[in-house]
Amino acid sequence: MSNFRFQDRVVYENNTIHFLRCFNFFNMESFLPQICEGLQHMSETVFVVLCQIVGTSQQVTMRREMVDIWEMIDRRITHHSTFTIMVSGSHREGFRLKGSDIDFMHWQNNHRVIMDVSQSEYYNTANTALILSESSESPPGFILLQLLTPFAHTPALSACVRMNNRLYISSSLYRELTFSSIDPNSTVHGPCCSGNIEGQEYDNAHCFVSDFWPPSVSLWTDRCHSWPNPQVVDDIVRNGCHFVAIGHPLGPHENEEWRISFSRAEYKLVSSMNHCQFLTYGLLKLFLKEVLNQQSDETSKLLCSYHMKTTVFWTIQQNTLPHWSPQNLLGGFWLCFKLLLKWVYKGICPNFFIPQNNLFLTKIHGSAQNILFLQLHELYKKGLACLLQSSSIRSYIIDILYNPRLSICTNESMMMSEVDYDEEVAFESLKCVHAIVNPRHITKTIHILEQIVESPMTQYQVLVLQKFTSYVLHRTSFLLQNMYTFAGVNKQLYIVDKISCHMLKLTAKFGCISDMLYIAMYYYKTLRYREALSVLEMTKVKLAQPFLIYGGVVDRERYNESVGGRSWSTKMRQAVAQDIILKSEICYINELLPEQKCIQKRWNILDIPVFVMLHFLKFLCYRHIDTTLSQAALDELQVLVHHDQGIYVPDLSRDISWEILGICQQMTGNLQAALYSYQQSLTQYPLHRIQTVTQRRIHEVVQSTQHQ
Template identity: 25%
Template sequence: MSANKTESLHLYDYLCWKIGSDKEVKGRRLTFIAIDTACKFLISSGSKSEGLDLKGSDIDVMFINQDFKVYESERDYVQAQRTALIMDTTETHPCFTRLFLHTNYTSLHKDHRNVLELHGIKYILSNKLYKQSFLKIITKDRPMSFNKIHGPCISDDEGKLDIAFCLQCDNWILQAVPWITRPRSSWLSPEIVNEIIMNGVLFVPIGFKGSIYEDLEWRISFSVAEKFLIFSFNHTQLLCYALLKIVLKEIIEKDEDLKTLLCSYYLKTLMFWVSDDANPTTWRPDNIIPCFMACLQRLLYCVEYSTLLHYFISDFNFFTLRLSTELEKKTKLSNLLKNIYQQGIQCLSASETLHDYTKFPTAVNKLLNINTRLVKYILEISHYFHIPFDNRRSCVLLKCLRHPCKTVLSNDIFLYFMSAAHQVLQTKSYTHHAQNNKQQYNRYQYDLSHLLIGLHSDAVTGWLMVASFFYVHENYLISLDLIDYALSHFTDEKCDHLFSSKTRIIFTPKQQVALDMMKKEKLLTTFKKKITITYLHFALKSQILPKELQQDDMKGNTFFHPLAFGHFLRFLCFFHLHDIISCRDAMQDLKLSIKKIRPANGSVSIYHLRSTLFVGIVAQMLGATDSAREYFNYIAQIDKVNYTSASTRLRELG
């Protein structure tokens, strides 16, 4: 084997170890596919959903607003319940459009009228007013999480999650029709091209910078199509794409002057054009270095000639304004890219992620612990998504699982999310006064079977949800047995990162050993064998939440730490069994659990506040009113936005 091929294979093995193997990338993608499938009208986008988990990668989520429907022209309009909008691309740059109202203005809901502006005799949907309206809604529900508008998105305070509330046109638009028949290599099959066309296009709320109609324009988005394209990459292509992103973020953007010239989206576009031109057989592990150098060379060419055309609408050149007005920065960027190209693959040593490439052993154990890294990834992503159970979405998941092309890995990931969704019962669960005994029994059996499916996604929470179910039905002894079983699994090797504010998991030595012992197991077995713990999630007005906590469930979904909730539920069972001695023991265990779950840095989380609330409720139930008042007062002083019922309970005590 030639030296070049040997070096390429060495780099390929290193990148699989550092960035992710083919199987690991598929697992990451399947995680987001499962979330997209379970969450109606949600489309994940960005690097993480593409299968990359690089430093600084955030989560991009697009919610399709079902209140509106976009049509390219009035001829395409189909009578529907949704507010109809018509594209108008006159006086707009390629890739941008204004959206005129086609529905009768007077028939609209007030919220819809508030995001429209009258121009002449037509109403136009304002992207500025539209974003502000959603920011107002989100900050009302989650004031400490999302607080700023970032481009077309609403972002969280840490800049880790971007949400775009987009609109959809079901049809492929005329501006992008030339892409369908454009000459290209055989990397895209006709089936994929047809699938892309069938999904239409999206519109995100941002206008062309500097346009006189900037606040009234919407950018045409091909995010769905781009996911199809990225998923069509083989692993060598994807790794070259990842290398370009690392070069941008960790080498080029070290220079403050160059931070605003390029972005990841440009690199994605570049990769599409390169893939169109290249012979698909060149994207091989033993040829990855020449492939990457060709991508770098193409980027240098684009910068020098200020030309990078939009992949779907080639009339739009990203670099027309970006580089022509920044000549000094363009020259600086061009010189840096030339230097990087001349260094060849050794340029990677200047990056933080890949700095140890030269120290990577030639002979390496390729048996990576995929389970450990995927469990870590799934838990980190789960930090952002709460998947409620829905019969229709569950049927979609089941249909996906029955697909003959599904792999063991995809089945495990889909089953994990299905199980997690089944831990949360639908809100309207019991209406005793309106049901006869047979109906109540059928409802009881249905809900119990529903919760039993939820036992497979973590070690503790599923059991506690079933225990809460039996408590509400006054089966206190069964509930106690389940609580004791659940709490016995709350051990040090479990991964319970969800109760902290950190979005990146760092496994303890015990957790790492526990996961390493299961690296040859199926992924779902890793979850089934009780490696992870998640929070308890009760839907709004949940019928299996103890009545003692229903004051905290009046505004929206409620989350509790399982360790504290388990000890609190034990107390409630003993209280109704009139076992006062055991009640006092349970109260002491509850207090100890709160000390255990409080972060070492002394910070106070919502889980800590709600766990402390348990102690106040317990004190009140035992007749220690003064003590209860102290606990409620402590929580109320910290909980300024009333995440808990502490203020209400304090007023009730007088």
């Protein structure tokens, strides 16, 4: 391809477009059984490309299973707490597309929605507030929520309005009350509160949960003959639904109505797809973002990812394409596109669970509908050539058609190297473990982990449990040390110290290389500087290994030679390092207490690069033993923070890294260098929101400089 002249490529792309347009003029349904070799070849190409962009079936399974086990652990630990949090949407389904947000659903555990008053017998009304669903006056898919057993001082009661001498929870008031407790910089997005953390967009939806399947959706089960299978249907019905805080714009009680959410059911439906169907769904999401929403400003917000999901659900259930495989992936995409075109023409997009709920009703009508249809029809007339407008897959399609004899391997095990896969596994496992563990429930948490160990688990779930156990152990050891330092007698302190040290050693055994730094932190905090330095030297040697996975950097050849093919437990202990996470409510290092207190109202953690923490601890320990070696450690830290190119000091963590460098320089009396470091911290992305503390430290440095 390097000798492929530009003029030749233009001619070839024109031939490609002509080739793809040909497939528009066939009746795809009748043509698919005899589909030509060229289209099969291209379908296989797109399958491979989508596996690279969306993920192989193994990657998608890993992502889902890790979220599942995290949710199971979190649900058991927080069973008696106020709220439950569930990951939903595309992230839960297994997508990790660039620019996608993460959806969360929150609900109060002591509130339950029932569909009929007779269902109240299943609950203890002394500790559970019951809410009755009423759908008679609302449009399909929407309901009113009547509060039957009000609890004092809850958002539900505070959001109530009286209608017909009954208390109904107003969705609009409930949104206002719950959103006020979230990030003040967030914005309203439908029933959700949207914001940005660490460059990641998120949507938080506060809702209510029901253990029962709505009567208005009873006919859905009768429609499920070919897909999904009876076991999936039973599982969906058995797990009930949710109600999110938004009313129908055309409903009689818009501000009071709630929308029925089938988020949990949709996840189970997506999980029941085969991988080709899932990739077709992924292709539609890309097509929406890169093609459909780029047609014009006036139509760019009319269609959304939920419409694409609904299209795939209906296409699979209608069984128009009996067998979904890599060879006919583009045929499946085309059927979905034709169905979408038909819906836009009619102005009707039937909700998969409640077809009477038209998802287009309030947006796609009138002139907007006409413009959107004309745009889609122009794409339709181009046939599959319309995919060439997708920036993600365009070049791949052209290259493969330029090399028609190129063999396409659809064996997923050959598509991704072990080290690339392991990097993602390490990253996903880290995201799952930092749940909120109430200090008062530590014993209960450890007991729950013991029970879960006895449960059947996949290799990915074992890894998450292993990481979570490590997290709980090192957190518990510091909690114990904090509790007994000022309140205990010598014997108690001795016992607590022995228990804490044992737990920290287990942390290193269960966790990854960087978890050894928690042992060093503990030794430093308890004034055992030489023991801390011994651990730091061992950690430094392990972190210097060329096959280390950290920050997306790894020597692939050395990695395969050293740990290739070994168990994930071994790989974690020997080849993986992750950032050091300090929870705001625990004192780990006195020198960072101001920063920890500053973040308490936000994300609740300090996320410190492992190499920054290594040099920081060496500097702190050597200050009590050897000032020359202390200065050497500071010099290493300074070189790292000043000159790293985002490899060992990620851009998002540069605020805390410059802050730590400034703290060290201030401690040595190098005030000009400290002032510069603090000023640099203020110019970085404010991940930790520590600017107030940084300004205070700058003030201290300036005051000290003036007194010299």
